[in-house]
Amino acid sequence: MENTIITIASGKGGTGKTTVASCLAMSARQTVQFLDCDVEEPNAHIFLKPRLTREEAVSLDIPHVDHNKCSFCGRCAEICMFNALAVLADEVLTFPELCHSCGGCWTLCPEKAITTNRREIGLIKSGSAENIHFTQGELQVGTATSPPIIKAMKKTIQKNSLVIIDAPPGTSCPVVETMEGSDFVLLVTEPTAMGLNDLAIALQVVRVLDIPCGVIINRGTDVYSKVETFCRENNLPVLMKIAVDRAIAEAYAMGIPAVEAKPELREDFRKVLNHIKGVTAGERTCCH
Amino acid sequence: MQIAICSNNHDLNSQVDERFGRCAYFVVVDEMGNLLKAVSNSSLNSPQGAGIAAAQLLINNQVDTVLTGRMGPKAMKPLQAAGIDIYTGISGTVEQTLDLFLKGSLTQLKTANSPKHGGSLPAEGRA
Amino acid sequence: MKELVVISGKGGTGKTSIVASFASLLTNKVMVDCDVDAANLHLLLSPKIEERHQFYSLPKAMINREKCNGCGLCEDTCRFEAIKESTVNPLGCEGCAVCSRICPENAIEMVDTVAGEWFKSNTTYGPLVHARLGAAQENSGKLVTMVRSQAAKTAKKLGYDYIITDGPPGIGCPVIASIGGASLSLIITEPSLSGIHDLERTIDLLEFFGVPAMVCVNRWDICPENTEHIKEICRKRKIPFAGKIAYDNMVMLAASRGKSVVEMNSRIIDEIIKVWEKVFEVLCPNMKL
Known part of the structure; x- marks a missing residue:
């Protein structure tokens, strides 16, 4: 059996990504690897309540200048696209918070005067809860770049398992980093003009990455049918609709997952999982 | 002495620009008011660290003094390390600003007067 | 010029709906949507695009x-x-x-x-600067900086005193680009454990960058205990509490019709106005609305 990697995403924040991701994991009848890649604001631990037993720092290589070897030629500052160095007559200043760790300065320094230091940008914590192997990333407050943490988390994915990834909101680099390599993207939306707008944008990202996908409509009501029309027109299967329900919202507030507040939802989530497994198995047979 | 003045154009009659990292030109004059050169600010559209790159540009051009509106801590660091004096309070044209400086009406800046990530908001944006 | 940036840490707490309501309560201001990944403010303000630029x-x-x-x-x-x-x-x-x-x-x-486009538009409530980052693009922080500086330019040109910014979720690059140098940041949170977790990280971020903060709890009655807990956090961290807004289905209905809450005659309008008054007091201590 190969991996099945499912990423739960949405353009808009607060549509229920974490609810869906944790409910899927809790409904699965097998071992699940769960990655909370919303490293700016990781929340899945509140619902899955894992016992976190391991913690590992994620750091980036940043330049360290040996002033004895440096000729102060200025080449490093000149080539750095991120303006992370400044060269004075007898000193090189570095600005680690601006460094993208591209390696340009230490690769191209004519005097070989630059080596690397490490700068911590966040943590990866892991542990388990029942059938779930849980991992979450945490961006250090004040740090701008989250993709390296997401990249490091994805390296922990083990073979032969069902992997459920909770993505960050938005449509830019952290989302792309999270989705890449997934077998299926599940887009969670809500039936509002904003939900639809952001679903359409998120779908573009999924299409760019060319990953099969489906939709879950959360907080469904009868007043807004445009999301379903959009899904039909774009050949997007709606895999589940969760009706608007104050009881779910109240349980959510206390950190109680929807499948505990409403156990009957488990079966619906299992159907979603089975559908996705069917799709990804089909993809494999037709592609290989 | 080489005095660099943040400006939106390249001559003595140009309007000054209060932003350091994201002004279009540094007009460089001497204390007699002679135009020495205008250095185009190549870091104007940098996604980040424009202030640092602008500071590097002035250091490379061997400027002694910078007249600006506001400056963040990152741009300040290399300029101070290079021994360049920084003055704030510029207004009007490059020529008028030089007059203000020579009369002693500008304030020397010892610590940043713009926050980290000041970007390009005008100075009045800050409480 | 004063700039109020509304952020939330956690997404979906109702930032955009509240910003759109504030927009109707103040005249001489420019609005900015800094959530360039998934911009929404334009959906509630029906802007007429006057300028579009490539990014x-x-x-x-x-x-x-x-x-x-x-x-x-x-x-x-x-x-x-x-x-x-x-x-x-x-x-x-x-x-x-x-x-x-x-x-x-x-x-x-x-x-x-x-990598995207940015727009200068006009709305019933005044000018709006907004953007659209292309799908799967980088540099959203740079685009945020761009729209903010354009908004400041527009406000300066028109002689307006205020900028109201709808910020992005999270605490990473686009948020950092949104808050730098702002006069005040209002955090819209919700009384859930997730909301509280993200609120604390957002307060940490604002402290890190030295931006004054205020907190408002949206949909407070979903969990009154957590709302009290949030007030306690604000007391402990010395952050002024801007008030609370009740849960109202009308907000969802307004959003599904692409309208602002104040246009929908919702029962929570008075609460939003009270929050706005508190925020304005902190933004401009010596002025009357």
């Missing part, structure tokens, strides 16, 4: 097949794993240009990339 990210690498001898040095050097078999994956390329500098055949060029 470029850092140039990305492109390999010239005719010059490339396939040595693979670029692939080994790229720390973003963006080059495979002499082909650049534009989604992975951060524009560092190291590959183009080390290529022995000079076969790699850095090519300008349009």
